Amino acid sequence: GDSVTQMEGPVTLSEEAFLTINCTYTATGYPSLFWYVQYPGEGLQLLLKATKADDKGSNKGFEATYRKETTSFHLEKGSVQVSDSAVYFCALINAGKSTFGDGTTLTVKP
């Protein structure tokens, strides 16, 4: 079946540092790819998405590019803020079924 693998956390960065959270996937066909974020005490919310190869999703300074050749969808941000501290989930939807990674906890220190 499909699977999503995220880099293990937790990740701790200083404010204004560069962020990369790796995500690779295994799926048949052409899945849509997503990053979700869960802020402390809140529910899951969509951060960005890409629906076909080479698409770049972006939101709130975060970016991720759908790389079919490497089956990856790495999340990046050039300068993180304390308010970015949260759990980040990489996910795919393929033939109507969703698959999530286990999440990466990011802590940004001032």
Add this chain to the structure above:
Amino acid sequence: ETGVTQSPTHLIKTRGQQVTLRCSSQSGHNTVSWYQQALGQGPQFIFQYYREEENGRGNFPPRFSGLQFPNYSSELNVNALELDDSALYLCASSLPSGEFYNEQFFGPGTRLTVL
């Protein structure tokens, strides 16, 4: 516009019992998905309902069943509860869009504890 709501917030049951969890989808959304999230793990897809029909299912046994009503609200039923069923159960609503999938809006979840 109201968001996705779930009830109850918390629930404690004993092994072997049955439980029903409820979800009200966001206004206008006709697709509802249910997920199980164990502590420290990502959400696991249970099933999806579209216009009152099951439209996809993950690797969960038949004792996990669901319903969707004409107003698009939904129920998740779990029979013969096991200790491993203890988890956060999430509901998400969306509007399907051709071969791609629109954003899913998640509810806050129901925390189920099985003793």
